[in-house]
Amino acid sequence: METTRHFTATVYIVNDGAVALHRHERLGIRIPPGGHVDRDELPHEAGLREVREETGLEPELVDDTDSVPAPDGEALPQPRQQMLYDINVHDGGAVGHQHIDHIYYARVDSRDIDPAQGEAGTEAWDWYAPDDLRESNLDPDTVQFSLEAIDVVSGDSN
Template sequence: METTRHFTATVYIVESGAVALHHHERLGIRVPPGGHVDRDELPHEAGLREVREETGLDAELLDGTDDVDAPAGRVLPRPRHQMLYDINVHPDGTAGHQHIDHVYYARVDSREIDPAGDDEADTEAWEWYDETELRESDVDPDTVQFSLEAIEAAENVASTAAE
Protein backbone atom coordinates (compact mmCIF):
# COMPACT_ATOMS: atom_id res chain seq x y z
CA MET A 1 0.00 0.00 0.00
CA GLU A 2 1.28 3.43 -0.94
CA THR A 3 1.85 6.17 1.65
CA THR A 4 0.74 9.68 0.71
CA ARG A 5 3.04 12.39 2.03
CA HIS A 6 2.33 16.11 2.27
CA PHE A 7 4.66 18.94 3.22
CA THR A 8 3.44 21.04 6.13
CA ALA A 9 4.76 24.01 8.11
CA THR A 10 4.28 24.78 11.79
CA VAL A 11 5.26 28.01 13.55
CA TYR A 12 5.63 28.35 17.31
CA ILE A 13 4.89 32.02 17.96
CA VAL A 14 6.29 33.70 21.07
CA GLU A 15 5.27 36.92 22.81
CA SER A 16 6.73 37.98 26.19
CA GLY A 17 7.90 34.50 27.17
CA ALA A 18 4.78 32.58 26.16
CA VAL A 19 3.70 30.45 23.20
CA ALA A 20 0.22 30.43 21.64
CA LEU A 21 -1.46 27.04 21.25
CA HIS A 22 -5.03 26.23 20.29
CA HIS A 23 -7.23 23.24 20.88
CA HIS A 24 -7.51 21.38 17.56
CA GLU A 25 -11.09 20.13 17.53
CA ARG A 26 -10.59 17.12 15.24
CA LEU A 27 -7.28 15.96 16.75
CA GLY A 28 -8.24 16.70 20.35
CA ILE A 29 -4.81 18.16 21.18
CA ARG A 30 -3.22 21.60 21.57
CA VAL A 31 -1.13 22.75 18.62
CA PRO A 32 0.51 25.93 17.29
CA PRO A 33 -0.42 27.54 13.97
CA GLY A 34 0.38 25.44 10.93
CA GLY A 35 -0.87 23.63 7.89
CA HIS A 36 -0.15 22.34 4.42
CA VAL A 37 2.36 23.96 2.09
CA ASP A 38 0.52 25.06 -1.05
CA ARG A 39 1.95 24.26 -4.49
CA ASP A 40 3.17 27.83 -5.02
CA GLU A 41 4.71 28.30 -1.56
CA LEU A 42 7.97 27.68 0.17
CA PRO A 43 7.64 26.06 3.62
CA HIS A 44 8.48 29.22 5.61
CA GLU A 45 5.99 31.23 3.53
CA ALA A 46 3.28 28.66 4.28
CA GLY A 47 4.07 28.85 7.99
CA LEU A 48 3.81 32.64 8.06
CA ARG A 49 0.57 32.51 6.04
CA GLU A 50 -0.88 29.99 8.50
CA VAL A 51 0.04 32.26 11.43
CA ARG A 52 -1.78 35.18 9.77
CA GLU A 53 -4.84 33.09 8.89
CA GLU A 54 -5.13 31.30 12.23
CA THR A 55 -4.22 34.16 14.59
CA GLY A 56 -4.41 37.40 12.60
CA LEU A 57 -0.85 38.15 13.77
CA ASP A 58 2.20 38.96 11.66
CA ALA A 59 5.15 36.84 12.75
CA GLU A 60 8.88 37.42 12.40
CA LEU A 61 10.83 34.17 12.00
CA LEU A 62 13.66 33.62 14.45
CA ASP A 63 16.09 32.57 11.76
CA GLY A 64 19.75 31.90 12.35
CA THR A 65 20.46 30.79 8.79
CA ASP A 66 23.77 32.14 7.48
CA ASP A 67 23.87 34.03 4.19
CA VAL A 68 25.53 32.38 1.22
CA ASP A 69 26.96 34.25 -1.77
CA ALA A 70 25.03 32.48 -4.52
CA PRO A 71 24.45 34.56 -7.67
CA ALA A 72 21.79 32.16 -8.97
CA GLY A 73 20.21 31.24 -5.64
CA ARG A 74 19.10 32.42 -2.26
CA VAL A 75 19.19 31.02 1.23
CA LEU A 76 15.90 29.83 2.69
CA PRO A 77 15.15 30.02 6.40
CA ARG A 78 16.14 26.74 7.95
CA PRO A 79 13.47 25.03 10.01
CA ARG A 80 14.42 24.33 13.62
CA HIS A 81 13.15 20.78 13.17
CA GLN A 82 11.77 18.56 10.45
CA MET A 83 9.34 15.94 11.68
CA LEU A 84 7.52 13.03 10.07
CA TYR A 85 4.05 12.52 11.53
CA ASP A 86 1.76 9.58 10.75
CA ILE A 87 -1.70 10.98 10.12
CA ASN A 88 -3.67 7.81 9.61
CA VAL A 89 -2.37 4.38 10.49
CA HIS A 90 -3.90 1.21 9.07
CA PRO A 91 -4.63 -1.83 11.25
CA ASP A 92 -1.43 -3.49 9.97
CA GLY A 93 0.61 -0.56 11.37
CA THR A 94 1.46 1.09 8.05
CA ALA A 95 0.82 4.79 7.59
CA GLY A 96 -1.54 5.73 4.79
CA HIS A 97 -0.86 9.45 5.12
CA GLN A 98 2.10 11.33 6.58
CA HIS A 99 3.05 14.96 7.09
CA ILE A 100 6.64 16.09 6.57
CA ASP A 101 6.54 19.06 8.91
CA HIS A 102 8.91 22.04 8.79
CA VAL A 103 8.96 23.51 12.31
CA TYR A 104 9.84 27.20 12.72
CA TYR A 105 10.03 29.59 15.67
CA ALA A 106 8.87 33.20 15.46
CA ARG A 107 8.07 36.33 17.46
CA VAL A 108 4.86 38.34 17.40
CA ASP A 109 4.15 41.78 18.88
CA SER A 110 0.76 41.08 20.40
CA ARG A 111 -1.34 38.43 22.13
CA GLU A 112 -4.53 39.75 20.51
CA ILE A 113 -5.61 36.76 18.45
CA ASP A 114 -8.20 37.51 15.79
CA PRO A 115 -8.33 34.71 13.20
CA ALA A 116 -8.31 35.99 9.64
CA GLY A 117 -9.53 32.81 7.92
CA ASP A 118 -13.12 31.64 7.59
CA ASP A 119 -12.59 28.11 8.88
CA GLU A 120 -10.14 28.84 11.70
CA ALA A 121 -10.45 28.04 15.41
CA ASP A 122 -12.27 30.69 17.42
CA THR A 123 -10.31 33.16 19.51
CA GLU A 124 -11.47 31.30 22.64
CA ALA A 125 -9.66 28.12 21.48
CA TRP A 126 -6.27 29.85 21.87
CA GLU A 127 -4.21 30.09 25.06
CA TRP A 128 -0.78 31.52 25.82
CA TYR A 129 1.51 29.17 27.76
CA ASP A 130 4.62 30.27 29.63
CA GLU A 131 7.41 27.87 30.65
CA THR A 132 5.80 26.85 33.96
CA GLU A 133 2.38 26.30 32.40
CA LEU A 134 3.91 24.19 29.63
CA ARG A 135 5.80 21.98 32.08
CA GLU A 136 2.65 21.48 34.19
CA SER A 137 0.31 20.90 31.22
CA ASP A 138 -0.95 17.77 29.53
CA VAL A 139 0.23 19.13 26.15
CA ASP A 140 2.01 16.52 23.98
CA PRO A 141 5.75 16.20 24.80
CA ASP A 142 6.97 17.29 21.36
CA THR A 143 4.79 20.40 21.50
CA VAL A 144 6.12 21.21 24.98
CA GLN A 145 9.74 20.72 23.85
CA PHE A 146 9.35 22.87 20.74
CA SER A 147 7.45 25.54 22.71
CA LEU A 148 10.21 25.75 25.31
CA GLU A 149 12.86 25.94 22.59
CA ALA A 150 10.92 28.72 20.85
CA ILE A 151 10.67 30.72 24.08
CA GLU A 152 14.42 30.31 24.64
CA ALA A 153 15.19 31.31 21.03
CA ALA A 154 13.07 34.45 21.37
CA GLU A 155 14.79 35.35 24.65
CA ASN A 156 18.21 34.86 23.04
CA VAL A 157 17.28 37.16 20.15
CA ALA A 158 15.95 39.78 22.56
CA SER A 159 19.08 39.67 24.75
CA THR A 160 21.37 39.89 21.69
CA ALA A 161 19.40 42.89 20.38
CA ALA A 162 19.72 44.62 23.77
CA GLU A 163 23.53 44.34 23.74
Protein backbone atom coordinates (compact mmCIF):
# COMPACT_ATOMS: atom_id res chain seq x y z
CA MET A 1 0.00 0.00 0.00
CA GLU A 2 1.29 3.42 -0.95
CA THR A 3 1.26 6.14 1.71
CA THR A 4 -0.22 9.48 0.68
CA ARG A 5 1.51 12.46 2.26
CA HIS A 6 0.16 16.01 2.50
CA PHE A 7 2.00 19.12 3.61
CA THR A 8 0.29 20.98 6.45
CA ALA A 9 1.06 24.09 8.51
CA THR A 10 0.23 24.75 12.14
CA VAL A 11 0.64 28.04 14.01
CA TYR A 12 0.69 28.31 17.78
CA ILE A 13 -0.61 31.83 18.43
CA VAL A 14 0.31 33.63 21.64
CA ASN A 15 -1.20 36.64 23.37
CA ASP A 16 -0.19 37.89 26.80
CA GLY A 17 1.53 34.65 27.84
CA ALA A 18 -1.18 32.24 26.69
CA VAL A 19 -1.78 30.12 23.60
CA ALA A 20 -5.12 29.59 21.82
CA LEU A 21 -6.34 26.04 21.18
CA HIS A 22 -9.68 24.84 19.86
CA ARG A 23 -11.58 21.61 20.19
CA HIS A 24 -11.45 19.83 16.84
CA GLU A 25 -14.90 18.35 16.38
CA ARG A 26 -13.93 15.31 14.31
CA LEU A 27 -10.67 14.48 16.11
CA GLY A 28 -11.99 15.17 19.61
CA ILE A 29 -8.76 16.87 20.70
CA ARG A 30 -7.58 20.43 21.29
CA ILE A 31 -5.23 21.83 18.66
CA PRO A 32 -3.97 25.19 17.37
CA PRO A 33 -5.00 26.70 14.04
CA GLY A 34 -3.67 24.94 10.98
CA GLY A 35 -4.45 22.97 7.89
CA HIS A 36 -3.32 21.82 4.47
CA VAL A 37 -0.90 23.80 2.33
CA ASP A 38 -2.67 24.73 -0.90
CA ARG A 39 -0.92 24.17 -4.24
CA ASP A 40 -0.13 27.88 -4.66
CA GLU A 41 1.09 28.49 -1.09
CA LEU A 42 4.28 28.23 0.86
CA PRO A 43 3.94 26.51 4.24
CA HIS A 44 4.21 29.69 6.33
CA GLU A 45 1.63 31.41 4.11
CA ALA A 46 -0.78 28.52 4.65
CA GLY A 47 -0.29 28.73 8.40
CA LEU A 48 -0.99 32.46 8.46
CA ARG A 49 -4.06 32.00 6.27
CA GLU A 50 -5.39 29.27 8.54
CA VAL A 51 -4.98 31.52 11.61
CA ARG A 52 -6.91 34.32 9.89
CA GLU A 53 -9.70 31.95 8.77
CA GLU A 54 -10.01 30.01 12.02
CA THR A 55 -9.61 32.89 14.50
CA GLY A 56 -10.10 36.17 12.64
CA LEU A 57 -6.83 37.33 14.22
CA GLU A 58 -3.86 38.77 12.35
CA PRO A 59 -0.75 36.74 13.28
CA GLU A 60 2.85 37.90 13.15
CA LEU A 61 5.32 35.04 12.83
CA VAL A 62 8.19 35.07 15.27
CA ASP A 63 10.95 34.20 12.84
CA ASP A 64 14.69 34.38 13.38
CA THR A 65 15.65 32.90 10.03
CA ASP A 66 18.86 34.46 8.74
CA SER A 67 18.62 36.12 5.35
CA VAL A 68 20.73 34.66 2.57
CA PRO A 69 22.12 36.84 -0.22
CA ALA A 70 20.77 35.01 -3.25
CA PRO A 71 20.18 36.92 -6.49
CA ASP A 72 17.25 34.73 -7.51
CA GLY A 73 16.06 33.42 -4.16
CA GLU A 74 14.92 34.26 -0.67
CA ALA A 75 15.15 32.55 2.68
CA LEU A 76 11.80 31.25 3.87
CA PRO A 77 10.73 31.37 7.52
CA GLN A 78 11.93 28.17 9.12
CA PRO A 79 9.37 26.16 11.02
CA ARG A 80 10.14 25.74 14.72
CA GLN A 81 9.38 22.06 14.35
CA GLN A 82 8.48 19.61 11.59
CA MET A 83 6.43 16.57 12.49
CA LEU A 84 5.23 13.53 10.58
CA TYR A 85 1.77 12.45 11.76
CA ASP A 86 -0.01 9.23 10.80
CA ILE A 87 -3.57 10.20 9.89
CA ASN A 88 -5.12 6.85 9.04
CA VAL A 89 -3.62 3.52 9.93
CA HIS A 90 -5.12 0.37 8.44
CA ASP A 91 -5.36 -3.11 9.90
CA GLY A 92 -1.91 -4.62 10.00
CA GLY A 93 -0.27 -1.25 10.64
CA ALA A 94 -0.13 0.05 7.08
CA VAL A 95 -0.31 3.85 7.02
CA GLY A 96 -2.53 5.21 4.27
CA HIS A 97 -2.21 8.94 4.91
CA GLN A 98 0.32 11.15 6.67
CA HIS A 99 0.73 14.87 7.32
CA ILE A 100 4.12 16.54 7.11
CA ASP A 101 3.42 19.41 9.49
CA HIS A 102 5.37 22.68 9.50
CA ILE A 103 4.95 24.20 12.98
CA TYR A 104 5.33 27.94 13.48
CA TYR A 105 4.94 30.31 16.44
CA ALA A 106 3.27 33.72 16.17
CA ARG A 107 1.99 36.59 18.26
CA VAL A 108 -1.45 38.11 18.01
CA ASP A 109 -2.52 41.46 19.46
CA SER A 110 -5.92 40.33 20.73
CA ARG A 111 -7.83 37.41 22.21
CA ASP A 112 -11.03 38.40 20.39
CA ILE A 113 -11.56 35.32 18.26
CA ASP A 114 -13.98 35.82 15.37
CA PRO A 115 -13.79 32.80 13.03
CA ALA A 116 -14.81 32.91 9.39
CA GLN A 117 -18.13 31.35 8.48
CA GLY A 118 -17.90 27.57 8.43
CA GLU A 119 -15.06 27.41 10.98
CA ALA A 120 -15.35 26.26 14.61
CA GLY A 121 -17.22 28.90 16.64
CA THR A 122 -15.78 31.05 19.40
CA GLU A 123 -17.06 28.57 22.01
CA ALA A 124 -14.58 25.97 20.69
CA TRP A 125 -11.58 28.16 21.61
CA ASP A 126 -9.77 28.61 24.93
CA TRP A 127 -6.59 30.39 25.94
CA TYR A 128 -4.08 28.33 27.93
CA ALA A 129 -1.42 29.83 30.21
CA PRO A 130 1.63 27.68 31.08
CA ASP A 131 0.14 26.34 34.34
CA ASP A 132 -3.10 25.44 32.51
CA LEU A 133 -1.07 23.53 29.92
CA ARG A 134 1.00 21.64 32.49
CA GLU A 135 -2.13 20.62 34.42
CA SER A 136 -4.13 19.67 31.31
CA ASN A 137 -4.78 16.31 29.70
CA LEU A 138 -3.85 17.69 26.27
CA ASP A 139 -1.65 15.64 23.94
CA PRO A 140 2.00 15.89 25.08
CA ASP A 141 3.19 17.38 21.77
CA THR A 142 0.52 20.10 21.96
CA VAL A 143 1.63 20.97 25.50
CA GLN A 144 5.32 21.02 24.54
CA PHE A 145 4.83 23.17 21.44
CA SER A 146 2.45 25.51 23.30
CA LEU A 147 4.96 26.06 26.12
CA GLU A 148 7.77 26.63 23.60
CA ALA A 149 5.62 29.10 21.67
CA ILE A 150 4.85 31.08 24.82
CA ASP A 151 8.56 31.18 25.73
CA VAL A 152 9.65 32.18 22.23
CA VAL A 153 7.00 34.86 21.73
CA SER A 154 7.36 36.26 25.28
CA GLY A 155 11.15 36.43 24.91
CA ASP A 156 11.09 38.00 21.44
CA SER A 157 11.88 41.71 21.33
CA ASN A 158 9.93 42.50 18.13
